[in-house]
Amino acid sequence: MQSATLFPTRLFGALAVVIGGLFSVPASADYIDRSLTVEKNSQSYVVNADGSFVLDFERVSRINEERAIKPNAQHSVSFNRTLETVDIVDAYTQKADGRKVPVAADQIKEQQEQASAEAPIFQDSRVKVVIFPDLAVGDRMVLHYQRHRTTPLFPGQFEDLYAPNFYENQQIHLSYDMPADMPLFADVRGFQAAEATVANGRKVYRWDLEPTEKNRVEVGSVAYTDYGQRLAVSTFTDYKQFAQAYAARAQVEVTPAITELANKLTANLDTPRSKALVLSDWVRKNIRYVAVYVGNGGVVPHSAQAVLDNRYGDCKDHVALLEALLKAVAIESSPALINLGDAYVLPKVPTLGVLNHAITYIPTLDLYLDSTATPIAAGYLLISELGKTVLLTQSGELARTPSNQLGKVDGTLHFKIDPSGAADFTNGTTVEGWGTELNRFLFRSMPIADRNLLAEKVLSLYGQTGSGKIETDALEGNAATFKSTVKGRTNNLVNLPGPTGVPALSSLAGGIGHNVFSFLSEKDRTQNFTCASGTIEEKARFDFPKEVNILAVPKAVVLNTGGFNYKTTYVKEGNSVLITRSYAFNHPDVLCSPQDFVAMKPAIEGMLNDLKSQIIVQTL
Numbered sequence: 001m002q003s004a005t006l007f008p009t010r011l012f013g014a015l016a017v018v019i020g021g022l023f024s025v026p027a028s029a030d031y032i033d034r035s036l037t038v039e040k041n042s043q044s045y046v047v048n049a050d051g052s053f054v055l056d057f058e059r060v061s062r063i064n065e066e067r068a069i070k071p072n073a074q075h076s077v078s079f080n081r082t083l084e085t086v087d088i089v090d091a092y093t094q095k096a097d098g099r100k101v102p103v104a105a106d107q108i109k110e111q112q113e114q115a116s117a118e119a120p121i122f123q124d125s126r127v128k129v130v131i132f133p134d135l136a137v138g139d140r141m142v143l144h145y146q147r148h149r150t151t152p153l154f155p156g157q158f159e160d161l162y163a164p165n166f167y168e169n170q171q172i173h174l175s176y177d178m179p180a181d182m183p184l185f186a187d188v189r190g191f192q193a194a195e196a197t198v199a200n201g202r203k204v205y206r207w208d209l210e211p212t213e214k215n216r217v218e219v220g221s222v223a224y225t226d227y228g229q230r231l232a233v234s235t236f237t238d239y240k241q242f243a244q245a246y247a248a249r250a251q252v253e254v255t256p257a258i259t260e261l262a263n264k265l266t267a268n269l270d271t272p273r274s275k276a277l278v279l280s281d282w283v284r285k286n287i288r289y290v291a292v293y294v295g296n297g298g299v300v301p302h303s304a305q306a307v308l309d310n311r312y313g314d315c316k317d318h319v320a321l322l323e324a325l326l327k328a329v330a331i332e333s334s335p336a337l338i339n340l341g342d343a344y345v346l347p348k349v350p351t352l353g354v355l356n357h358a359i360t361y362i363p364t365l366d367l368y369l370d371s372t373a374t375p376i377a378a379g380y381l382l383i384s385e386l387g388k389t390v391l392l393t394q395s396g397e398l399a400r401t402p403s404n405q406l407g408k409v410d411g412t413l414h415f416k417i418d419p420s421g422a423a424d425f426t427n428g429t430t431v432e433g434w435g436t437e438l439n440r441f442l443f444r445s446m447p448i449a450d451r452n453l454l455a456e457k458v459l460s461l462y463g464q465t466g467s468g469k470i471e472t473d474a475l476e477g478n479a480a481t482f483k484s485t486v487k488g489r490t491n492n493l494v495n496l497p498g499p500t501g502v503p504a505l506s507s508l509a510g511g512i513g514h515n516v517f518s519f520l521s522e523k524d525r526t527q528n529f530t531c532a533s534g535t536i537e538e539k540a541r542f543d544f545p546k547e548v549n550i551l552a553v554p555k556a557v558v559l560n561t562g563g564f565n566y567k568t569t570y571v572k573e574g575n576s577v578l579i580t581r582s583y584a585f586n587h588p589d590v591l592c593s594p595q596d597f598v599a600m601k602p603a604i605e606g607m608l609n610d611l612k613s614q615i616i617v618q619t620l
Contacts, residue, residue, distance in 0.1 A: 031216035034168050035068035036061055039140070041172040045160070049179045051152025051235075061141045061167075074131045075143055078113060080298055082124040083151045089144040091130050096138035107131040113292065122314070125292050153299050153352070154245040158184075159234040161353020163225050164209055166216070172209035174231060177202055182235055187348040190229025207231055219521035221529040222591070223343040225354065232347035240396030242350035243337075246299055247393040250316065250335060252324045255305045262328035272331050273365050279325045280360070280378035281478065283371035287321060288312035299352075315358045318371045322360050334394035336361040336368065338385060338401070344528070344591060346389050346398075359385065361392055361399070368401050375441035377478060380405050380434035383532050387590030403590045406433030407534035411507045414540070419547045419619075421494035425468075427508045428485040433534075436482045443484065444475045455488045458509045466490035494617065496548065501614030504554055504570070504579055506538035512583040516607045519600065531563075531592035533585050540579040542615060549620050553577055554613035562600035563587045568610050577615050583607075 091103035113125040191207040266275040292314040301316040304324035340357035387403040455468030468488020559566040
């Protein structure tokens with residue numbers, strides 16, 4: 001499963017903000033990468049009645065440009081050696097003149113998956129790496145291997161999901177040779193089905209990729225499987241049957257040690273919700289997360305007691321331990337299978353290809369918990385988990401995580417400006433909601449020396465030089481809010497004697513400005529994209545020396561359109577300027593559509609113009 005410590009680009013209140021460049025690539029352009037051509041990709045499955053199978057994989061790829069060599073010089077095959085074996089049948093580089101350069105035995109390496117390398121109970125997660133020798137432009141990489149799945153994930157069942165990459169694909173076909181009495185259901189987009197053939201008690205299904213233009217995945221948009229070509233196949237009749245198969249293999253046992261721990265942690269708590277949050281946070285903070293995909297790592301969790309004893313586990317192990325702890329205090333819960341990436345649409349047929357992560361759901365509280373999300377406190381979810389369809393394995397029902405959660409930031413900024421144009425500054429940020437623990441986590445993870453370098457880096461984003469130090473609230477605990485303060489000095493805030501413009505800033509990082517600029521990562525949109533709701537309030541004060549005359553301040557701005565409620569006021573008070581900005585974005589879903597983006601544009605442009613406004617001053 002995917003790492004749960006990845007954060008969204010738009011971080012409310014966080015100082016560790018990376019500002020990306022603006023994209024000028026047309027959203028609807030054909031984005032096929034022609035540096036490499038996949039001339040042949042053949043994947044042929046022969047499936048047995050018990051769900052075991054043999055996959056015969058053949059691929060021929062041609063290097064067209066130098067830049068394709070490094071990312072394609074080796075091919076990795078992940079597998080679970082407890083469930084399957086992978087045998088390399090043939091592998092070689094075919095030179096442009098026709099010569100074959102075989103992949104030598106020492107160029108095929110088997111090693112433990114990096115994510116699980118320090119976790120002995122995951123030593124079955126392996127990767128076989130094939131390194132192609134003597135590659136140059138015009139050469140072909142030829143690879144033929146067989147995967148023998150001897151122990152099926154789900155007895156008597158089979159499922160698969162395939163989506164093409166963005167390279168030029170000339171010929172891709174997938175075939176599934178099934179027992180005739182084992183029907184295969186499919187959900188297909190962008191593949192042409194061949195007529196199934198039946199013989200000797202077997203039925204063979206085949207699909208070929210149709211040539212088409214591929215629109216790139218826009219910044220912040222949904223996954224390619226939501227809108228592009230993909231093939232999902234499954235022998236499961238529906239998601240309920242799929243959930244039952246998962247639940248049958250994910251039973252938990254409440255041991256005396258688990259009961260003792262659960263009672264100890266909840267001894268002074270009197271509500272089921274408070275108990276659930278404390279237990280989830282204990283697992284989050286005390287059980288190291290090992291990133292192993294659901295599917296590749298199997299679907300059977302280790303015993304809850306083993307996870308507790310080892311103090312680490314993958315997502316399904318976290319869920320198993322938390323389920324046992326909750327059950328020990330009479331709170332029933334269910335594993336909830338979810339996509340942790342950018343996929344929001346489930347195929348019509350059940351497959352683990354999209355459902356790659358497991359979290360916890362408590363029906364009586366209508367509460368979702370993800371104890372693998374190290375930087376997010378219990379009661380909140382990662383942004384990538386909001387508004388997602390989930391499969392509740394205990395009931396077999398499809399449900400949906402909340403689309404929104406509390407996210408609020410209050411900021412203050414004060415510049416005390418010298419006659420030279422330099423200024424001492426203080427920037428305070430108070431975060432409430434899902435970003436509270438995230439900010440604590442970011443600062444805990446950062447050496448103190450690096451924290452203080454942040455001030456210098458942030459100033460450089462505005463073309464300024466200077467330095468500063470950061471003070472924070474306690475980095476441990478579970479306080480409902482978290483405040484961080486940067487105190488420092490910028491050497492060139494104002495270019496005196498002027499007349500000159502002073503940027504009308506109301507925050508230095510992680511505030512309104514960075515949220516508005518994040519919406520500009522695309523000029524136009526053709527795909528749904530994430531647009532988390534939240535509110536930010538900012539107040540700024542510019543104190544100018546008596547030698548400086550304030551010639552003009554910007555006009556007030558009020559915008560209420562496209563889901564935004566934005567207001568800015570500018571007040572001249574003596575030789576000071578006071579700025580107040582409020583920003584609220586409210587959308588019923590975590591995803592916005594291309595049509596929403598069109599409606600949002602006037603507000604985004606209006607906010608951008610206001611954020612670029614200046615206070616005009618001149619030395620007397």
